[in-house]
Amino acid sequence: MPDDLTLPPRPDFFPAPGGALPQHWSKCFGCGDDQPAGMAMTFTAGEGLEVSGRLTVAQRYQGGPGVIHGGILSVAFDEVQGMACMVLGGPVVTGHLEIDFARPIPLGSVLEFRARIDGMVRRKVYTSAEARIVEGPTAGDTVVATSRGLFLTIKPEHFAPMADFVDGVPVSPFGTSSL
Numbered sequence: 001m002p003d004d005l006t007l008p009p010r011p012d013f014f015p016a017p018g019g020a021l022p023q024h025w026s027k028c029f030g031c032g033d034d035q036p037a038g039m040a041m042t043f044t045a046g047e048g049l050e051v052s053g054r055l056t057v058a059q060r061y062q063g064g065p066g067v068i069h070g071g072i073l074s075v076a077f078d079e080v081q082g083m084a085c086m087v088l089g090g091p092v093v094t095g096h097l098e099i100d101f102a103r104p105i106p107l108g109s110v111l112e113f114r115a116r117i118d119g120m121v122r123r124k125v126y127t128s129a130e131a132r133i134v135e136g137p138t139a140g141d142t143v144v145a146t147s148r149g150l151f152l153t154i155k156p157e158h159f160a161p162m163a164d165f166v167d168g169v170p171v172s173p174f175g176t177s178s179l
């Protein structure tokens, strides 16, 4: 990470710690409630710049026998770190995402993710996150996976070339941007 990072303020529009975060897009595969094939993750504001997310590891997320697929875990980390960027009040996209898979995660587990912005420079937003199993046979305080992300703030026009392919009507979660 660069040395000259700054941290954004926590804005007034952001929910108080423990408050639910709105979906960023109802059709999102990770969190949308209008996406039947999706992962239906839910998110809560934490202290400071932290957010937490929950994922129930459904049978259909199986990769190796009995365990979560690594790609599904990657989606969850992408999503929770993207949601941590919600404090910025405008859209971001993932530029880089890395995951360390530390422990097997059995199907049926409930995972809790915690993520935060570690710093920003220009349009680059550096994030990190970790996951623990909070329900299931191997639940405990052990960190089962960690991630680092780089998100880029974008102008709403970023998605304009995709207008012909959108399934649904995007809206701004806090009314702070056109996405």
Ligand SMILES: CCCCCCCCCCCCCC(=O)SCCNC(=O)CCNC(=O)[C@H](O)C(C)(C)COP(=O)(O)OP(=O)(O)OC[C@H]1O[C@@H](n2cnc3c(N)ncnc32)[C@H](O)[C@@H]1OP(=O)(O)O
Binding pocket: 024, 078, 079, 080, 081, 082, 083, 085, 086, 088, 089, 090, 091, 092, 093, 094, 095, 096, 122, 123, 124, 150, 152, 154, 172, 173, 174, 176, 177, 179
């Ligand atoms: C309230 C509002 C709600 C919002 C809610 C959001 C929730 C979201 C939750 C959703 C979760 C799901 C989210 C998803 O899944 S988002 C879907 C997956 N991601 C994408 O589709 C993004 C595709 N990529 C692009 O569009 C462009 O490449 C982007 C926009 C990322 C950059 O192209 P752009 O032309 O704009 O920028 P630039 O090239 O001038 O680069 C600018 C700076 O960035 C640095 N750089 C760039 N790439 C990388 C890299 N890979 N590693 C390291 N550094 C990188 C670069 O060196 C430069 O640095 P510097 O010169 O300044 O030092």
